[in-house]
Amino acid sequence: MEGYRIAKQDNRIYSMGLTGVDGGIHVCVAAQGEVCDLLLYHSGEETEYARLHFPQEARRGDVWNMTVLGDFxxxxYCFELDGKLLADPYGKQFxxxxxxxxxxxxxRPMRSPVVAEDFDWEGDKPLKIPYEEMILYRAHVRGFxxxxxxxxxxxxxxxxxIEKIPYLKELGVTSLELLPVNEFSELMMPEHVDGNPYAVDKPTGKLNYWGYTxxxxxxxxxxxCSGKEKHPVTEFKNLVKxxxxxGLELIIELYFTGKENPAFVLDAVRYWxxxxxxxxxxxxxxxxxxxxxxxxxxxGTKLFATSWLGVPGGHEKHLAEYNDGFLVDMRRALKGDEDEMNHLIFRSRRNPAEFGVVNYMANTNGFTLMDMVSYDTKHNEANGEGNQDGNPYNYSWNCGVEGHTRRKKIVELRKKQIRNALLMxxxxxxxPLLLAGxxxxxxxxxxxxxxxxxxEVSWLNWNxxxxxxxxxxFTKAVIAFRKSHxxxxxxxxxKVMDYLSCGRPDVSYHGVKAWRPEFENFRRQIGIMYCGEYGKKPDGTADDSxxxxxxxxxEPHEFDLPNLPKKQKWHIVFNTDEKDSNGMYSEVSVSEDGGEMVGAMPVMxxxxxxxxxxxxxxxxxx
Structure with a gap:
């Protein structure tokens, strides 16, 4: 093809996809077939502009290589393999x-620009906020x-x-996790049975809103992306920057089907x-x-997965376990199931040395926090699958009425349970991870x-x-409280030990009688004491107890409060039963403008x- 020349193979091993070289590009694609071509198009045009054949002698296994010189x-571009169009699996934009x-x-065929856009990061780099300092917030780009x-x-x-950054900072969030942001087809196609002569490859009418495909x-x-001229690479980089x-982190979710080559998955994670x-x-x-x-x-990169057991971490604590374990145990404890106090103790303390742990009471695949206290069973009829889809195990309790209600006592109980869940x-x-909304x-x-x-089901109702x-x-106050202590x-x-020899363990457990924990399966109450000597503030001073x-x-239960050092008294910071004070007092109750504290802490x-x-x-x- 006039204007383009295939250079002599230099026997180097290049990265998959397109790599810029002096005077042109190197093209590398893995595909099983007999004949593979690179097709070039002018932007926005349907007619093929140029076609270049991959030399057979440059093929290595199922990897096709060639260096092409010219102005691109x-x-x-896309590829054609044995007569069928093929998008570049390593394409950087479509x-x-x-x-x-x-x-x-x-x-329409999937095509990628040959020449990448320039971007000035201005010295940007990941923030590396320690896991113990993070407040994670999970959202869907579109629905948020x-x-x-x-x-x-x-x-x-x-x-x-970017417009919502002030909101996230006011709430106290440090890190935003986004559902899949990579290119995927939201048009859901029918699932075919092999050999079905009546199968039709047309969209079902449903949209894959989440992106798990x-x-x-x-x-x-x-x-x-926004605007008429779409620049997804630049716009996403601007978002991160x-x-x-x-001072906010950005974490993305990548979903893989299991059919991808492990090396491909590793390449993708490295690339992002x-x-x-x-x-x-x-x-x-x-x-x-x-x-x-x-x-x-x-x-040095934060990596979340269901489990990392058996995988040694790096020089930093960068791996984190991310699963429903906390949700299941704490929801069951919240609604008063039997034999859950031991689970509450385990989940509230768990923070292994080898990896981090992400805790949440609600996540994308399941009930929201409000629905957790409003519904006993799932209501997925709108999905068109006869309410057969979705997890039937939600560990929820509707507080006496299924769904929306105006009954004052039910509404108050639901909000109280939400306050309980947030404190847990x-x-x-x-x-901690908070589901957006x-x-x-x-x-x-x-x-x-x-x-x-x-x-409107999935979009956040900001009203x-x-x-x-x-x-x-209440949520904002609890986040601020956690950060302060x-x-x-x-x-x-x-460690549940007095390793500082200060007279108290870092954490201790109590029944209704101080220093006498009760772990029988029928117990639904427990006291946990935190000794401030084990928590050092940024200025080096000890935390409160x-x-x-x-x-x-x-049923109500009367707790004996553990003794404090002389001249100290117990003050109430939170009491989720006190609806008039929204369950909180002076240390955490702030005005809307973040100014003067209101409501004095009751002294015991x-x-x-x-x-x-x-x-x-x-x-x-x-």
Missing amino acids: SGLE TGREVWGDLSAAE TKNTASRAKDKGTFRAL TGYYFAPKASY AFHKE TEEFHVDGVHLVGFTPNDLIGRDPYLS LFLSQGT DEFGNSKDGNNNSYCQDN LLKTNRDIYE PVFHMATEP FFVAYNMHW ESRQFEVPPRTIVVFVGR
Whole structure:
């Protein structure tokens, strides 16, 4: 082809995809076939501009290589393998997918620009916030701001996330986790039975809203971009850089089907950390965790997975366990199931030396926090699968009425249970994760599997920020409380020992009688004391001591409070039963503008305190 010349093979091993070289590009693609061609197109045109054949002598196994010299400005490319078009699995960007839910996109070929855009990172680098300092917030790029009440200018886009930085910082978030942001087809295709002569390859009409499907793992999703001119690579990099400038981390989720080559998965994880400066990657689906967890290039990158057992960490504590263990145990404890206090103790203390632990009470695949206290069973009829989809085990309790209600006592009980759940989460040693919208009572109307709901079911209803302002204020206060007191987020797991020889262990357990823990299976109450000497503040001073009384029983229980050093008394910081004070007092109750504290902490003159049913009370010794 005039204007392009295939250079002599130099026998170097190049990275997969396109690599810039002097005077042109090197092309490398893995594909099983007999004949492979590189097809070039002018941007936006359907007609093939140039076709270049991969030399057979340059083929290594199933990898096709060639170096092509020439000017590739304004060109796009794909491959043709034995007569069938093939998009580059390592493509860094794709055209023709700029409009979300565009049915005609399924019929258009996937093409990638040859020449990458320049970007100035201005010295940006990942923040590396320690796990014990993180407040993780999980959101969907589109659903976070798509609702008109979000007041974002570019709703449902990467750029809209930048608009929400002030909100995240006010809430106290340090790290944002995003559901899949790589290029994937949101158009769901029918599942075929082999040999079915009537199968039709047309979209079913449903949308894969979450993105848990096969995709193109090196390219940001074009339909998450703003404006007429889509620049997904630049826009995503601007997002990361803007977050880092504000001291916020950005973590992405990558889903793999298990059909990908392990080396391909490793390449993808490395690429997002190097090219996009993401602070971490959440590995979902079927991933070679042993290979990725041992990779020296990723030893300083946060990596989340269901389990890392047997995988040694790097020189930093960069691996983190991310699964439903905390959710299951703590939800069961919250609703008063039998034999759950031992699980509460285990989950509240767990923070292994080898890896971090991500804790959450709600996540994408399941009930929101509000639905957890509003529904006994899932209500997924809108998904069109006869309510057969979704996990039937939600460990939820509707507080007496299924679904939405205006009954005052039910509404108050639900909000109380949400306050309990938030304290259970943020007073536990692992890294807490908050599902977007849970801070203001977002609901999916009982749908616990909204994978195909690209609508008001899945979009956050920002009007609830005003309606449920009390939930938001409580959430913000608990986050601030956790950050202020290192005994609740130690770098290492409490040892339940007095290793400082200060007269008290770092953490101790109590029944209704001080220093006499009760672990029988029928118990639904436990007291946990935190000794402030084991929590050092940034200025080197010791933290306060705390006593947390958990009563998950439907009956009240009177707790004896442990003795404090002379002249100190117990003060109540949180009491989730006190609806008039929104369950909190002076140390954590702040005005909307973040100014003057309101509500004095009650002082305990007695050593006994009756904790009401289904209530958590937090005492501070001063």
